[in-house]
Amino acid sequence: MPDLRIGERGEDVIDFLSDHLGGFFDAVKELLNLLLRTVYDLLTVLTPTAMIVVLGVLALLATRRLVLTLLLTAGLLLIESMDLWQETMQSMTSVVVATAIALLVGIPLGIWSAFSPTVRAVVRPVLDLMQTLPVFVYLLPTILFFGVGDAPGLVATIVFSVPPAVRLTQLGINQVDAETVEAAQAFGASRWEVLTEVQLPLARASIMAGVNQVIMLALSMVVVAGLVGGAGLGGVVVNAVQGLQIGASIEGGLSVVVIAIYLDRVSGALGGQGRGNPSWWPHARRRPASSALPEPADTPQPVAA
Numbered sequence: 001m002p003d004l005r006i007g008e009r010g011e012d013v014i015d016f017l018s019d020h021l022g023g024f025f026d027a028v029k030e031l032l033n034l035l036l037r038t039v040y041d042l043l044t045v046l047t048p049t050a051m052i053v054v055l056g057v058l059a060l061l062a063t064r065r066l067v068l069t070l071l072l073t074a075g076l077l078l079i080e081s082m083d084l085w086q087e088t089m090q091s092m093t094s095v096v097v098a099t100a101i102a103l104l105v106g107i108p109l110g111i112w113s114a115f116s117p118t119v120r121a122v123v124r125p126v127l128d129l130m131q132t133l134p135v136f137v138y139l140l141p142t143i144l145f146f147g148v149g150d151a152p153g154l155v156a157t158i159v160f161s162v163p164p165a166v167r168l169t170q171l172g173i174n175q176v177d178a179e180t181v182e183a184a185q186a187f188g189a190s191r192w193e194v195l196t197e198v199q200l201p202l203a204r205a206s207i208m209a210g211v212n213q214v215i216m217l218a219l220s221m222v223v224v225a226g227l228v229g230g231a232g233l234g235g236v237v238v239n240a241v242q243g244l245q246i247g248a249s250i251e252g253g254l255s256v257v258v259i260a261i262y263l264d265r266v267s268g269a270l271g272g273q274g275r276g277n278p279s280w281w282p283h284a285r286r287r288p289a290s291s292a293l294p295e296p297a298d299t300p301q302p303v304a305a
Helices: 006-020 022-043 049-062 068-081 085-115 115-134 134-144 150-174 178-188 189-200 204-220 222-227 233-242 247-268
Strands: none
Touching: 006 022, 006 204, 022 150, 022 178, 049 068, 049 085, 068 085, 068 178, 085 115, 085 150, 085 222, 085 233, 085 247, 115 150, 115 189, 134 222, 134 247, 150 189, 150 204, 150 222, 178 189, 178 247, 189 204, 204 247, 222 233, 233 247
C-alpha cells in the first residue's frame, strides 16, 4: 500500500488557509472576543452575592424544587468562598457564547436535514467525524488560525458541541406523527405553519434535550480551553496540574462540577425534565364549566289579551 502522505497534505491545506485567509480569521477572532467581553460584562455587572441570588431565583423558577435550589445556591456560595467567582464567570461566558452559536447553527441545520435526505446523508458523516475525532486534532489548527487565547478554545468548543443540536432536532421533527402533519395540511396550513405550529412544538422535548447536551459538552471543554491559554476554571486546573498544586486542582475541579450540576438541572427543567409541581407553587385556576356558559335570557311572558 503506497503512502498517501495524508498528514503532509493536511498540513499543506492548513498552511494555505493560514496564508491566504489570515484577515478572515483575524476578523472572526475579534468578533468572538467582542462577544466574550460583552457577555462577561453582563454576568459581572452585579456583585457575586447579588449574582448568586439571581441564579438561585432562576433555579427556583426553572426547577420549582426548593431543596435542589438551596443545594445549588450553596454550591455557588462555595465557589465564592474559594475565591474562584471571577474564573467561574469567565467559564460561564465561554459556555454561553459557545452554546448560543452552536444552537444558531445546529437547530436550523437539524430542521433542514429533517426534510432533506440529501442534506441528511451529507451531514451525518460530518457529525460522526466531529464527535469521534479527538479534540486535540482540530485544536491545533485553531491555534494556528486564531493564535493562543480564548478564541481557539471557543472555536473548538463550538465544533465539539454542535452535533447534539443537529441530531436531536432532526430526530424530534422526524418523530412527529405523520397523521398529525397530514391533518394540519388538510386544514390548509402552509409548510411554514406546519413546521412552526405543529412539528416544532411537538418536537420541543427532543430539541430541549439537545440544548442540554450542547451545554454539557460546551462545559466539558473548559479544561481543554485552558490548555490553549483560555481564561476561566480551565486555566486554574491546568496551572494547578502543571505546578502539582493538589489543593488548587481540587478547588478548580469542584467549581466545574458545581457549575455543571447547576446548568444541567436548570436546562433540563426548562425542557420539562425534573421540574417539580409542589403544592405551594401558584397554579392557574380553572373556571368552572358552569361559569363559562352564558346565562339564559329571560323568557318573554305572553301578553294578556
